Amino acid sequence: MEGGGEGGQGGDGGGRRRKKTIRRRQAGEGTSAAAQDPPPVVPMEEDDAPAAGDDDEPVGPQKTELRSRLGWAVIRAIYDGLPDFQVRRLEGMGFGPFLRLEELAPDVALIQALKERWDPECHAFLFPWGHMVPTLEDVVRITGLRVDGQAVTGTTYTSYQEPVERLLGLEVRGERSSLVQRTALQASLGVTSARRQTGEGQAEHMERMTDDARAAMAEEEGEAADRDLRRFLTLVIGKLILGTRGDPVSCRCLPLLEDLSSVGNYTWGAALLAHLFDSLGTSSRVTGVAGFFPLLQVWVYYHLPSLRRGVARRRGAVPLLQRWRFCRDERSLRRQVTLIQDAMDTIPFGHVQWTPYVGEDDATQPWVERGRPYFGRDIWLHCYNTVVSLHHRLVACTLGLHQAVVEFPTRQRLWERPGRSFRGIQQVTDWTVWVREQLDDWEQRGKEVVSEATSDEDYYRDYARRYGAQVYRGTRRPLDPEGRIASLEGVLHSTIQQRDDLQAVVDQLRGELERAQQMVGGASSFREDPGRSVLEGQLAAATARAEDALTQLREREELRTALAQTTTLETEMAELRLRPEAAKVAQWRQEAELGEERHRGELLRSEMRGLKRALALVGRSRSVTSRSGIPSGSAGHYLTGSSGRRRNEEEERRRHERVPEGSETGPRAMAPPSPRPPEGTRESG
Numbered sequence: 052m053e054g055g056g057e058g059g060q061g062g063d064g065g066g067r068r069r070k071k072t073i074r075r076r077q078a079g080e081g082t083s084a085a086a087q088d089p090p091p092v093v094p095m096e097e098d099d100a101p102a103a104g105d106d107d108e109p110v111g112p113q114k115t116e117l118r119s120r121l122g123w124a125v126i127r128a129i130y131d132g133l134p135d136f137q138v139r140r141l142e143g144m145g146f147g148p149f150l151r152l153e154e155l156a157p158d159v160a161l162i163q164a165l166k167e168r169w170d171p172e173c174h175a176f177l178f179p180w181g182h183m184v185p186t187l188e189d190v191v192r193i194t195g196l197r198v199d200g201q202a203v204t205g206t207t208y209t210s211y212q213e214p215v216e217r218l219l220g221l222e223v224r225g226e227r228s229s230l231v232q233r234t235a236l237q238a239s240l241g242v243t244s245a246r247r248q249t250g251e252g253q254a255e256h257m258e259r260m261t262d263d264a265r266a267a268m269a270e271e272e273g274e275a276a277d278r279d280l281r282r283f284l285t286l287v288i289g290k291l292i293l294g295t296r297g298d299p300v301s302c303r304c305l306p307l308l309e310d311l312s313s314v315g316n317y318t319w320g321a322a323l324l325a326h327l328f329d330s331l332g333t334s335s336r337v338t339g340v341a342g343f344f345p346l347l348q349v350w351v352y353y354h355l356p357s358l359r360r361g362v363a364r365r366r367g368a369v370p371l372l373q374r375w376r377f378c379r380d381e382r383s384l385r386r387q388v389t390l391i392q393d394a395m396d397t398i399p400f401g402h403v404q405w406t407p408y409v410g411e412d413d414a415t416q417p418w419v420e421r422g423r424p425y426f427g428r429d430i431w432l433h434c435y436n437t438v439v440s441l442h443h444r445l446v447a448c449t450l451g452l453h454q455a456v457v458e459f460p461t462r463q464r465l466w467e468r469p470g471r472s473f474r475g476i477q478q479v480t481d482w483t484v485w486v487r488e489q490l491d492d493w494e495q496r497g498k499e500v501v502s503e504a505t506s507d508e509d510y511y512r513d514y515a516r517r518y519g520a521q522v523y524r525g526t527r528r529p530l531d532p533e534g535r536i537a538s539l540e541g542v543l544h545s546t547i548q549q550r551d552d553l554q555a556v557v558d559q560l561r562g563e564l565e566r567a568q569q570m571v572g573g574a575s576s577f578r579e580d581p582g583r584s585v586l587e588g589q590l591a592a593a594t595a596r597a598e599d600a601l602t603q604l605r606e607r608e609e610l611r612t613a614l615a616q617t618t619t620l621e622t623e624m625a626e627l628r629l630r631p632e633a634a635k636v637a638q639w640r641q642e643a644e645l646g647e648e649r650h651r652g653e654l655l656r657s658e659m660r661g662l663k664r665a666l667a668l669v670g671r672s673r674s675v676t677s678r679s680g681i682p683s684g685s686a687g688h689y690l691t692g693s694s695g696r697r698r699n700e701e702e703e704r705r706r707h708e709r710v711p712e713g714s715e716t717g718p719r720a721m722a723p724p725s726p727r728p729p730e731g732t733r734e735s736g
Contacts, residue, residue, distance in 0.1 A: 122290045123154040125237060125245050128257050129283060132241070132264030136272060137280055144315035146287065148195030148370050148418065155345040156377040160387035161360050162344050164395065165351070167388075167524055171332035175445050179522045179537040180400045180544070181454065181507075181514055182445040185350050187321060187430075191422040192408060193349045195370035196292070196320035198422040202433035202493045203322035204482045205306055214305045218281050223302070230299035233290065239282050241267025281308050292319055293326045293434065296341045303435055320422070321493075325432035328439045349375055353407040357398055358391065369416050393525035400544035405448040430497025431489040438486050447502045453545075455504035456513045506549055511541030553603055560596050668701075 130150050133141075141147055168176045175184040187198040208214075211229045215221050221239060224230045237245065241264040247256045269275035285308065289300035308314060327342035349372050352361035361375045368374050380387050413419045427450045429443050447454050483490060492498075504510070515538030520528045522537050531537065 122233065122237075122286065124257065125242055125260065126150070126287055126291060127154070128260035129240050129242060129264040129286070131257075132261040133268065133283070134270050134276075137268075137276065140280065140311070145197045145319075145418065150287070152195070152370065152372050155348060155372060155375065156379070157344065158348050158360055158377050160380065160384055160391060161351060161358075162347060163384070164388050164391040164524070165347055166331055167392070168395070169331040173442055173445060174328050174332075174439055175442060177518060177522050179396060180398070180403055180541060181448075181510065183354065184442065184446055185324065185327075185346065186426070186441065186443060186446070186449065187324065187422060188408070188426045189350050190320040190324050190346060191419055192411070192416070193346055193371045194320060194323070194343065195416075195418055196323060197418055198318050198320040198425050200316050200318040202490055203304075203307070203317050203319060204433045204435055204486070204490065206479060206481045206483075207303060207436055208479055211302055211305065214309070215302055218278070218305055218309060219285065219302070220278060224299060229301055229303045231285075231302050233286075233298050233300050236282060236286055236300055240264055240279065240286070277311060280311060281305070284308055284314065288319070292323050292343060294342055321425075321432050322434040324441070325434040325437050325439050328432070329434070329437045345372060348377065354404050355395070355398065355402075356404060357402045358394055360391075389525065393527070396523045396525040396527040400540055401547070405446075406451065424496055427500050428497035429500060431492045433482075433486070433490065433493060436480070436482060438489050441497075444500045444502075447500055448507075450500060452500070452502040453504040454507045454510040455502045456509050507545040508542045511538050511545065514538070514541070
């Protein structure tokens with residue numbers, strides 16, 4: 052939060068780290084597909100990084116974090132330093148309740164988690180229990196800004212240098228720009244440095260800035276006072292209501308501030324919502340959020356209280372933003388976002404508060420009564436060149452209606468501007484002519500939301516078919532790729548609601564039945580009473596309605612039991628999906644053990660075959676040695692000491708067996724031994 056905390060919103064921090072600026076091609080520089088499109092393009096400098104000349108550019112978080120840039124503390128200090136007549140003028144314009152709000156510390160993790168769930172096609176958040184979207188009623192109750200009146204639109208220019216010099220006495224950043232330096236705008240209101248000095252407390256810091264602003268501004272009405280008020284309104288609108296991601300302040304609102312008497316006629320609350328929708332639709336790689344993000348924080352505090360991201364501090368305070376403070380979390384940003392997404396994935400449907408403002412005392416909030424004709428309607432929202440649709444029919448539950456299936460329109464419109472990477476300015480554009488149909492829709496207060504659905508079941512089934520696992524952003528996403536669990540939970544919740552509604556009808560009918568019986572019993576003595584037949588007919592009709600309601604209730608109870616069983620089975624299936632790797636590992640282990648056993652068996656069989664061959668060779672070798680006279684020990688050594696010899700003998704044996712009989716090379720019969728000479732002959736020789 053800019054201007055808050057210890058660092059504050061620095062002034063002359065020349066030694067602080069600054070971001071690099073990337074110069075983007077302007078219109079007319081080279082060829083550009085966007086520059087050739089016929090629809091007009093307006094400046095988008097609010098996406099620019101701060102220029103190197105910004106003296107008190109704070110060192111924000113890393114690019115992966117969502118940065119919040121509001122000059123809340125500085126604006127509040129300047130507001131407290133305004134003369135009384137200026138304060139009365141702001142009250143008459145309808146800015147009083149908004150400017151008296153106290154600073155709400157930013158919940159960056161919560162905003163990041165919501166941004167990841169935003170669907171830019173239908174301008175709504177996607178949750179397991181269905182669509183949710185902030186409405187005009189949320190804006191007026193939380194911020195106090197009016198949502199009735201003229202749309203914030205008009206003409207956008209290629210350059211705002213002339214009106215800035217004439218009405219503010221300042222200069223824009225470039226020749227073709229709608230941005231003024233925040234430091235220069237603050238200095239023109241007396242706050243030359245917003246940095247907290249050494250040893251200065253928060254209260255002393257605010258008091259010093261208030262005294263500086265009081266000393267710099269005109270104390271009497273006149274042209275100087277009008278210029279001071281325009282400067283202050285430019286800072287409020289360009290930095291808070293329509294806040295930018297960068298440090299400079301947009302002055303596109305300046306043409307609407309030329310006539311200060313008509314400033315209060317515009318619906319600045321509706322413009323805030325349109326600008327916020329447009330910012331949420333940017334890529335997740337964008338590290339900043341433009342717009343008044345505290346609206347989203349308090350909106351979550353009321354509609355999703357089970358997240359416990361906010362702490363109530365002031366009961367009964369209005370606007371409702373005054374009642375809350377952020378519950379700080381010391382864990383890392385990424386860890387917080389993960390925990391929030393997991394919590395959103397598992398919030399019971401019954402814990403979502405669709406109508407949190409029931410019982411509010413609207414008598415103390417006149418801005419709510421003025422905006423009531425715009426509540427509960429599909430309507431086009433306008434903020435200069437930004438034109439977005441508020442699809443209130445997606446959240447008919449906020450009106451106490453059953454949600455019907457909704458067909459989503461396409462986002463491709465003739466007036467839709469090109470991508471955010473293009474920042475060229477082509478021509479002067481009068482948006483009151485370019486979007487005449489949508490302006491007529493606003494002036495006619497849109498279209499009232501009605502629903503003929505008798506239950507939410509069809510909506511939940513269609514919602515699951517359309518989005519599937521997109522409704523999850525945490526660890527539950529891979530377990531329910533088709534969104535069936537969320538759909539069944541929604542159907543079960545719808546059935547419980549219908550049961551409660553039927554129970555209320557049954558109780559009412561029973562009361563009518565008892566009253567009718569009492570009336571019939573009291574009139575029994577008057578046989579001639581002509582109203583007796585009417586009472587009997589009413590009694591019979593009430594009895595029939597009660598019996599039908601009880602029958603439907605029993606059917607719903609049976610359906611509820613079946614759905615509960617189905618949900619239990621789905622949960623068990625999801626738990627089984629959590630252990631696919633363990634099952635595969637066990638299967639692989641069993642297969643490996645089986646393969647190892649088979650390998651051992653093959654080794655044993657091979658060893659047995661080797662032993663059989665060795666035994667056969669030993670038997671043959673013994674017969675040979677007995678004939679040749681080789682010692683048995685030498686034969687054993689021959690057989691066991693040389694495997695090569697065994698192979699040679701085997702090959703020699705097979706070769707002899709293959710040689711045909713009668714061959715010259717075949718085996719020859721051994722000649723019979725010569726007769727043994729007589730002993731006498733040997734001795735004489």
